[in-house]
Amino acid sequence: MQIFSISDLHLSGKADKPMDVFGAGWENHFEKIKSDWQSKVTDDDVVLICGDISWGTDLEEGLFDLQSLSGLKGRKVFIRGNHDYWWNGITKLRRAAPDDSFYFLQNDCVRFGNVIICGSRGWTCPGSSDYSEHDEKLYLREAERFKLCFKEVAKIRGEGDRVIAMIHYPPFSVKSPDTAFTRLFAENAVEKVVFGHIHGEIFFPFRTVKDGIEYVLTSCDKVNFTLQKII
Numbered sequence: 001m002q003i004f005s006i007s008d009l010h011l012s013g014k015a016d017k018p019m020d021v022f023g024a025g026w027e028n029h030f031e032k033i034k035s036d037w038q039s040k041v042t043d044d045d046v047v048l049i050c051g052d053i054s055w056g057t058d059l060e061e062g063l064f065d066l067q068s069l070s071g072l073k074g075r076k077v078f079i080r081g082n083h084d085y086w087w088n089g090i091t092k093l094r095r096a097a098p099d100d101s102f103y104f105l106q107n108d109c110v111r112f113g114n115v116i117i118c119g120s121r122g123w124t125c126p127g128s129s130d131y132s133e134h135d136e137k138l139y140l141r142e143a144e145r146f147k148l149c150f151k152e153v154a155k156i157r158g159e160g161d162r163v164i165a166m167i168h169y170p171p172f173s174v175k176s177p178d179t180a181f182t183r184l185f186a187e188n189a190v191e192k193v194v195f196g197h198i199h200g201e202i203f204f205p206f207r208t209v210k211d212g213i214e215y216v217l218t219s220c221d222k223v224n225f226t227l228q229k230i231i
Contacts (some may be wrong), residue, residue: 001113003164004041004074004090006228007050009079009195025221034072035139040227041074047227050167050196050218051081051121062086065094070098070214077103077129079119081168081197095182105166107148111156115231118149118164122195127176134220143180150188164192166231170204170217171195177210186211192230194218 011030041047054065062084069076080087087093090106103110109118123142124135131139146165153163171181171193185193196203196219206222208215218228 001115001231002041002045002229003112003115003231004037004045004050005048005050005194005216005230006037006167006223006227007168007194008052008219008221009033009049009065009191009197010055010083011068012055013061013064013068020113025225028063029225030068030114033220033227036226037072037074040058040229041072043073045074046115046117047072047076048075048117048119048164048166048194048218048230049076049078050119050172050194052083052196053081054086057088059086059088059092063098066102067098070101073100075103075112077105077117077119077166077174079105079168080121082091084120086176088106107145108152109149111163114158114160115162115164115166116153116157117166118146118153120145122146122167122169122171122181124169125171125173125176125179125181127173127179128170131173140180143184146181146184148197150184153188154224163188163196164188165190167193167194167195169197171215172210174204182210182213182214185213192216194228194230196220198222 054061105119123139
């Protein structure tokens with residue numbers, strides 16, 4: 001079993017949000033992703049998608065875009081991004097999943113073999129250029145959600161199990177490398193953290209090791225619309 005990750009697909013099957021307005025590199029971006037996906041992934045593998053999946057504004061629009069992933073190989077694990085307005089009600093979403101290869105995380109986790117995957121959206125961190133007093137409450141709330149995730153991990157974790165955390169926002173900033181998120185990941189012996197949200201010319205390291213944990217940026221435009229191998 002291999003584990004890959006990519007994020008920020010920004011699909012717009014029913015929403016008028018063409019991504020090529022952000023540059024020529026985004027032209028036919030989903031076709032690039034699908035081609036790379038099918039060349040790498042087998043049915044035994046897992047693909048982690050770290051939010052901003054669809055521009056849809058309701059569940060019907062979101063499901064329309066999810067359906068375009070149903071023919072792709074592997075088991076697909078999703079967390080919510082800041083633009084996933086269609087993601088409203090985890091029970092309803094799980095019931096409506098296109099098929100049983102779709103897994104949606106919300107304050108919980110899922111196991112594949114000896115790998116446990118947990119995740120939540122996260123939020124912008126102290127030290128980020130756009131961090132404000134308003135963000136403090138949301139930042140702390142998202143940290144509490146990760147505490148719920150790790151409670152669920154602890155219930156099923158056994159000796160030799162490996163833990164991967166998914167988060168949409170970068171869990172630290174260049175100016176503030178130590179955050180509530182990074183502390184929780186270290187306290188809970190996470191092996192890898194995958195995230196997205198960063199686009200364009202904004203600098204952020206693609207792979208960083210902190211406290212023995214590897215952090216991997218997987219925003220699709222930042223990784224040339226290719227899946228990144230995590231394990």
